[in-house]
Amino acid sequence: xxxxxxxxxxxxxxxxxxxxGRRQWIGLIYVAPAVALVLVxxxxxxxxxxxxxxxxxxxxxxxxxxxxxxxxxxxxxxxxWNALKFTGYYTVIVTIAIFAIAFPLAIFIEKPRPLTNLYxxxxxxxxxxxxxxxxxxWSWLLNVDSGLFSPAAYDLGLIDKKFNLLATFQPAFWSxxxxxxxxxxxxxxxxxMTGLQSIPQDLQEAAVIDGAGPFARxxxxxxPLMRRTLALALILSVAGSILAFDQFYIIxxxxxxxxTLTAVYWIFNQSFVSFKLGYGAALSMVLLVILxxxxxxxxxxxxxxxxLD
Amino acid sequence: xAQAISARGKFAARLARHSTGIIASxxxxxxxxxxxxxxxxxxAEARLPPLPPWPTTGFSLENYATLNSxxxxxxxxxxxxxxxxxxxxxxSVVVSVLAGYGFSRFRFPFKDLFFVLIxxxxxxxxxxxxxxxxxxxxxLGLHNTLTGLVGVxxxxxxPFSIFMMRNAFDAVPREIEEAARMxxxxxxxxxxxxxxxxxxxxxxxxALFAFxxxxxxxxxxxxxxxxxxxxxxxxMMTALQSGxxxxxDWGAVQAGVTVMMVPCLILxxxxxxxxxxxxxxxxxx
Numbered sequence: 273x274x275x276x277x278x279x280x281x282x283x284x285x286x287x288x289x290x291x292x293g294r295r296q297w298i299g300l301i302y303v304a305p306a307v308a309l310v311l312v313x314x315x316x317x318x319x320x321x322x323x324x325x326x327x328x329x330x331x332x333x334x335x336x337x338x339x340x341x342x343x344x345x346x347x348x349x350x351x352x353w354n355a356l357k358f359t360g361y362y363t364v365i366v367t368i369a370i371f372a373i374a375f376p377l378a379i380f381i382e383k384p385r386p387l388t389n390l391y392x393x394x395x396x397x398x399x400x401x402x403x404x405x406x407x408x409x410w411s412w413l414l415n416v417d418s419g420l421f422s423p424a425a426y427d428l429g430l431i432d433k434k435f436n437l438l439a440t441f442q443p444a445f446w447s448x449x450x451x452x453x454x455x456x457x458x459x460x461x462x463x464x465m466t467g468l469q470s471i472p473q474d475l476q477e478a479a480v481i482d483g484a485g486p487f488a489r490x491x492x493x494x495x496p497l498m499r500r501t502l503a504l505a506l507i508l509s510v511a512g513s514i515l516a517f518d519q520f521y522i523i524x525x526x527x528x529x530x531x532t533l534t535a536v537y538w539i540f541n542q543s544f545v546s547f548k549l550g551y552g553a554a555l556s557m558v559l560l561v562i563l564x565x566x567x568x569x570x571x572x573x574x575x576x577x578x579x580l581d
Numbered sequence: 582x583a584q585a586i587s588a589r590g591k592f593a594a595r596l597a598r599h600s601t602g603i604i605a606s607x608x609x610x611x612x613x614x615x616x617x618x619x620x621x622x623x624x625a626e627a628r629l630p631p632l633p634p635w636p637t638t639g640f641s642l643e644n645y646a647t648l649n650s651x652x653x654x655x656x657x658x659x660x661x662x663x664x665x666x667x668x669x670x671x672x673s674v675v676v677s678v679l680a681g682y683g684f685s686r687f688r689f690p691f692k693d694l695f696f697v698l699i700x701x702x703x704x705x706x707x708x709x710x711x712x713x714x715x716x717x718x719x720x721l722g723l724h725n726t727l728t729g730l731v732g733v734x735x736x737x738x739x740p741f742s743i744f745m746m747r748n749a750f751d752a753v754p755r756e757i758e759e760a761a762r763m764x765x766x767x768x769x770x771x772x773x774x775x776x777x778x779x780x781x782x783x784x785x786x787x788a789l790f791a792f793x794x795x796x797x798x799x800x801x802x803x804x805x806x807x808x809x810x811x812x813x814x815x816x817m818m819t820a821l822q823s824g825x826x827x828x829x830d831w832g833a834v835q836a837g838v839t840v841m842m843v844p845c846l847i848l849x850x851x852x853x854x855x856x857x858x859x860x861x862x863x864x865x866x
Contacts, residue, residue, distance in 0.1 A: 299687025306680035313736035314702045320713035394606035400849040402797025404815035405841040418831040423630030556709035567704035
């Protein structure tokens with residue numbers, strides 16, 4: 273109807289623009305469901321987290337505005353700082369362990385050779401299994417009586433009495449590291465492989481002709497040209513580890529003696545076990561700031577190399 | 582002579598390469614196979630250490646049967662998991678295809694703002710906004726419902742899948758659309774009949790990631806599903822493994838873990854190239 277009116281009153285050029293403009297607006301309808309979901313399940317909750325962090329907010333009953341009191345409480349919450357410290361320690365160790373396994377694997381499967389695709393598929397299989405499944409699986413393997421490791425070591429005569437791997441901090445911690453490396457190494461391997469494959473082959477060949485050894489080539493060509501891929505794999509590993517929860521909850525329940533409570537685990541306990549929702553929100557804000565800072569570092573590390581596109 | 586030495590050297594190198602490959606493959610695959618095999622032991626044998634991994638006193642489905650007797654049963658949780666995962670796949674595909682098309686082909690107010698808004702959610706860990714999500718779901722009357730969980734999972738998929746789909750639509754030449762428009766294709770026909778077949782690989786990729794994400798997610802399901810009849814498999818299995826239903830039945834844990842792993846592995850093996858494609862798309866950008 274309106275187009276008819278437009279066609280009778282407006283000059284032809286303007287009519288075309290109105291038509292095109294109206295068609296362009298339809299784009300809003302296409303993106304509306306996505307925007308609505310992000311608003312409801314992300315933007316509003318994000319605003320609420322900030323708002324709730326300024327309140328004493330029990331699950332039942334009235335909440336009261338208390339200003340920055342939750343944040344002052346965080347400063348004195350040694351258990352939260354211990355959790356944060358443990359999370360940092362875990363992040364560093366697990367990231368080093370993942371790279372130590374994933375990088376050689378990536379080099380191993382980089383070139384198309386017989387059976388390479390099969391090996392790649394095998395290495396990658398644990399990565400598609402969920403963290404919860406992997407944790408349940410390993411909680412069984414690590415069990416002192418019904419599991420694999422301790423009874424097998426006992427049967428082989430390596431230990432003279434069954435040893436509970438999950439009873440003390442060191443073996444429990446390294447068991448988790450082993451499990452996470454098993455699960456994640458294949459994923460990191462694929463990302464590193466894409467980086468390796470993007471290095472021009474003739475560059476390597478030229479270096480060989482110039483007499484560069486494998487180590488020199490790795491340092492002078494591979495590493496610099498993989499900077500963005502390395503940064504990406506690093507950030508994914510670090511961000512994922514800072515948010516670790518499933519494996520510590522399922523395998524260790526934060527034990528032994530609450531020594532393996534991670535930051536997310538502590539927030540979970542405060543919010544959904546003690547139901548201190550306001551305090552949990554304030555803790556979440558701290559975690560959020562850390563993660564956003566990490567993302568900004570990521571953007572900086574992933575920036576396009578100077579002089580290139 | 583020299584040729585013989587180099588041939589022997591080549592053989593040695595190949596032997597070393599394949600032994601490394603085989604040993605590493607076994608290390609990665611063994612825990613999965615070990616669990617799947619042990620699950621077929623009779624309950625009495627499943628309590629003992631899994632040496633050897635395969636059943637020695639007869640093949641049995643007892644563990645799967647026991648699993649179905651805990652709480653509302655394995656089948657109830659499996660149904661919940663299937664419902665949540667399938668709905669997450671369908672909804673995230675529909676929402677992302679629409680949004681990807683919209684962002685790729687139209688100019689409208691706030692377009693860049695909306696796009697950046699959606700992509701930037703990837704920077705915010707959802708773990709830090711779970712409490713308010715819980716409250717929002719309560720306000721919407723979706724508290725403790727699988728539908729609410731689907732809403733959360735779809736939103737978590739959006740940054741990746743909309744980015745994927747917009748790039749897929751961007752790669753379709755505009756001439757194809759103009760030709761279809763000449764032939765009188767309307768908006769719906771254009772998207773469904775002309776564009777969708779061209780971006781199909783992207784759709785498979787985002788569907789696969791949505792399924793794996795929803796099927797494996799643990800923390801949100803643990804927090805948001807408070808009623809046992811709504812438990813998804815990871816939550817149900819963790820309750821069982823924590824001894825919530827009495828003494829821990831490791832045979833049942835093996836069976837449950839197998840049920841949780843098998844769909845992921847089958848989908849991955851069948852759709853591997855789409856999976857790797859998705860990772861590459863993420864890694865290159």
